[in-house]
Amino acid sequence: MSTDFTDARLLDALGTLASTAGAAIMAHYGGASSIKSDGSPVTAADHAAEQVILAGLAGLLPEVPVLAEEAAAAGRWPASTRMLVAVDPLDGTREFISQNGEFTVNIGLIADGRPVAGVVFAPALSRLWLGAGSKAEAMELPPGAPISAATRRRTIRTRPLPAxxxxxxxxxxxxxxxxxxxxxxxxxxxxxxxxxxxKYTLIAEGEADVSARFASITEWDIAAAHAVLAAAGGEMTQPDGAPLVYGRAERQFRTDHFIACSGAYAAAGRR
Incomplete structure (x- = not known):
């Protein structure tokens, strides 16, 4: 498939791939967890979803390096950083363990230091978000279903500030x-x-206005949602407004602190 990261056909294919990974996650819902060397939890669902995504990416984007959470935990880092696919197969493992539904599959496409397209899927909520360029979409999709089965597919934008x-x-x-x-x-x-x-897809969809993080996080955690938010008219920047830079292998792909917000929040100088 084309390596044009903004190709709508590629985004749709990645949406179906995220849905397939979501089905693998839900097959393990309520299962046991263990602790990785960095102190974070991991489950069989994390590994199952990553296997699905890596296999799918090998067919869709065979020449593009992949930065994936569980592969990185095992010491497998991408050799190139100009173009990347950033994969978090199960973001919110603690939420998955507590079974509150607030966990996501994330596939972010990075080019020249910035996320240019992204797919976020919340399997327990049957909600999928896509974003590239200046177009972001939300839809309803059951885990395991192809994107052609999506309902309520619609363009989304961030909202004006509420009174x-x-x-x-x-x-x-x-x-x-x-x-x-x-x-x-x-x-x-x-x-x-x-x-x-x-959090960031809800801002993109106009359900909230800002979410700040004053602690480092890994690029795979936010690249996909960053792309969706930017495509919906929002921003994700450092607290002083400087851009977040991705593909930073020298930092093991750790981000700076950031503010994610609607366009209206940024325009009002609230940052």
């Missing part, structure tokens, strides 16, 4: 004092806890 103040989405499993301090000075009307990259 009662911005709605902030905070990490359900990783709260931190710096983020709380940031929200305290910005007229936030409401804070809602949400797990995984779901």
């Amino acid at each position: 009662g103040g911005p709605v902030a989405l905070v990490s359900r499993s990783h709260p931190d004092a710096a983020t709380s301090a940031y929200y305290a000075g910005r007229g936030i009307g409401e804070q809602r806890p949400v797990g995984s990259s779901l």
Whole structure:
């Protein structure tokens, strides 16, 4: 298939691949977990979903290096960073373990240091988001179904700021004092806890306005949702507005701190 990362046919194929991985995840829902060397949890679902995605990418984008969470945990890092596919097969493993539904499959396409297209799938919620260029879409899709079976497929955009103040989405499993301090000075009307990259797709869809993170995270956690949010008219930048740079092998693909927000939140100078 074309290596044009903004090709709609490629995005749709990746959407079907994410749905297939979602079915592999749900086959293990409620299963046991273990702890990796970095202290984070891992389940059979993480490995099963990554195997599905890597096999699919080998057919769709055979020449593009892949940065995948479980492969990286085993010491397998991509050799090239100009073009990458960033894969988090199960973002929100803690949410998966607690069975609250707030976990996602993430496939992000990175070119020259920025995410240019992304697919995010929430299998327990049967919701899929795609984004590339200036077009972002949301739809309903059961795990394992091809994207041709999607219903309520629609273009999405970030929303104007609500009269009662911005709605902030905070990490359900990783709260931190710096983020709380940031929200305290910005007229936030409401804070809602949400797990995984779901936070950024909800901003893209106009259900919230901002989500900050003042701790490093790995590129595979946010690349896909960053692309969706940007395509929907939002932003994900460092707190001072500088761009996030991807493909940073020298940092083992760790990101800077960032603010994800709607276009209206950024335009109002709330950052």
